Each structure stands twice: as C-alpha cells, then as structure tokens.
Amino acid sequence: MAFKDARKGRGLYTAEVIRRHQLSPHVVRLTLAGDDLRQLPRHGYDQWFRIFLPGTDGPADLSRMPDQFGMTGYLKYLRTPAGNRPVFRNYTVRELRIEAGELDIDFVVHGDEGIAGRWAVAAEPGEQVALIDQGTGFDLLPDADFHLLVGDESAMPAILGILRDLPAEARGLALIEVPDAADTQPVERPEGVTVQWLPRDNPHATPGELALAGLREFTPANPHLLSAYVVGEQALATEGRRHLVAAGVPKHRIMFVGYWRVGRAS
Ligand SMILES: Cc1cc2nc3c(=O)[nH]c(=O)nc-3n(C[C@H](O)[C@H](O)[C@H](O)COP(=O)(O)OP(=O)(O)OC[C@H]3O[C@@H](n4cnc5c(N)ncnc54)[C@H](O)[C@@H]3O)c2cc1C
Structure with missing residues (x-):
C-alpha cells in the first residue's frame, strides 16, 4: 500500500504507554503495549499509523475514534465533543513485537511547540492512546537496481x-x-x-x-x-x-x- 492508498488502511488499536526512554538528545522512544497490538498486522518497511493522543483541553475520549480515516471516519472523529477530542498525528512503527503485544515509536523532540513531540517527552506509563494502521508508504519496485x-x-x-x-x-x-x-x-x-x-x-x-x-x-x-x-x-x-x-x-x-x-x- 503506497502513501496514496493510506485512507484504505483499516483497524483501530488501543494501547497504553509502558516505557519512556530518552534514546538520544533529540529522540524519545515510547513503548506501547496492549492485547490489541497482538492483532496489528506487520507490514514492515516504513509501516505507519495515525495515533490519537490526549489534546490540551481535557482527557481524551478514545471510545469514539473511527477505525478508518476516510471521509466517514473523519466526520465520526469530529463528532467527539471538542474538549474530549483526541489530537491525531502520524508516526512510524520503529519496532513491532507482535507476540509480546509491544510497539516502539521514536518521537523527534522539537521544543515547546505542537502536541505529539511535547506529549512524548512527558508521557507516563499507563497513558492510553489509540492508533489506526495505515500500511506502508514504501513500495518495493521489483526491477530497481x-x-x-x-x-x-x-x-x-x-x-x-x-x-x-x-x-x-x-x-x-x-x-x-x-x-x-x-x-x-x-x-x-x-x-x-x-x-x-x-x-x-x-x-x-x-x-x-x-x-x-x-x-x-x-x-x-x-x-x-x-x-x-x-x-x-x-x-x-x-x-x-x-x-x-x-x-x-x-x-x-x-x-x-x-x-x-x-x-x-x-
Ligand atoms: C507517514 C508519516 C510518518 C511519520 N513518522 C514519524 C516518526 O516516526 N517520528 C517522528 O518524530 N515524526 C514522524 N512524522 C512526522 C510527525 O508526524 C510531525 O513531525 C508532526 O508534525 C509532529 O506533531 P507535533 O504535534 O509534535 O507538532 P505539530 O503540532 O504538527 O507542529 C508544531 C510545530 O512544530 C514544528 N515541527 C513539527 N515536527 C517537527 C520536527 N520533526 N522537527 C522540528 N519541528 C517540527 C512545526 O513546524 C510546527 O511549527 C511522520 C509523518 C508522517 C506523515
């Protein structure tokens, strides 16, 4: 599935933060875990997902998130009351351990602006997130030399x-x-x-x-x-x-x- 097919990706997975590790000066690695992640398909390469995170206005209501990010899914997302609507961003699977139900994500730390980078720096074990699998953006061209x-x-x-x-x-x-x-x-x-x-x-x-x-x-x-x-x-x-x-x-x-x-x- 190439970048252009992202909206076809389907499946909502919930998980919680179990570890935070400052990997290097500008990268924080979060490990998520949960039974749902044992069902997450492994596409490899640059597999990416949309992640729903707590916003700045109050606790995130993850129960109403769509399982696909086409027009219908986006409208469903918008129907969540603003104060409890999670923010979504795009991230990449750094490592997926399906048997353990664990997923690593490397977040770039880029200062005080934005939601995801700041959230990752301070995320604590037990925090809940949800994600939609979007497949890969990279397509292996079989004739590439x-x-x-x-x-x-x-x-x-x-x-x-x-x-x-x-x-x-x-x-x-x-x-x-x-x-x-x-x-x-x-x-x-x-x-x-x-x-x-x-x-x-x-x-x-x-x-x-x-x-x-x-x-x-x-x-x-x-x-x-x-x-x-x-x-x-x-x-x-x-x-x-x-x-x-x-x-x-x-x-x-x-x-x-x-x-x-x-x-x-x-
Ligand atoms: C398919 C895909 C996969 C991605 N995978 C990853 C990944 O694995 N790890 C990762 O860290 N990012 C990844 N990104 C990029 C990430 O989605 C963006 O950096 C996103 O803007 C971060 O959200 P935010 O809430 O922290 O900042 P935003 O609210 O989006 O932006 C706030 C401010 O921060 C600035 N900003 C945003 N990102 C950066 C950055 N990286 N460096 C410096 N300034 C920045 C913006 O210019 C803006 O001024 C991916 C993006 C896509 C489309």
Missing part, C-alpha cells in the same frame, strides 16, 4: 525500517540528516547499501537542507531503474523530487511525502 533513501530525523524510523527489510541483494544509498551526531542509531542493512549520516550540529539550521544538498549531489547512473524515497520536511520532499525528475527519474519511481512543515502544525 539502486535504492536512494533520503530523509531528516522524522524519517529516521521509516528509513531504518526500509533498510532492515530490503532484500539482502539490494544496492543503494541512504542519506539521513540528524540534529546531532549523537542522534545516529545502529543500522541493519543489506551489504550493498551505504548509509551516510548528516549531522546538522547547528540548532539554527533548517532541518532537511543538508539532506537536500546531499541529494542534489546524487546523479542516478540509470534513472529508469532507480527507486527513490524522499521524506521529511516539506521542502526536502518537494525539492528532492524536483531534482530527481530533472535527472530523468520517472515520477512513478519517486516516493515522496512532506512529513511536516517548518512553522506549520499538522
């Missing part, structure tokens, strides 16, 4: 999941921008895929610019057999796609999504 994966820290869980699940014979390059060298993580990957970490090391730099600069230095040897995946801050995704199209990569071979946008709430 090279995989290019580019993203910022919000895309790190997605790119690490893709690297973990690519076929062993895959070849490629992953460019992963992170705020700080200490935010890098161990990588499980096919031998033929190189990973380049790009630490910004500058709190005033705009996220995504370094990854975009790296992407612009990339010229595909064989554009018609490239599989490209560019996600993260909006400008990285759209400008990255523009560069690849100009380099001759057919549009249907470029998966790209703005995961978030500077100065704009989801």
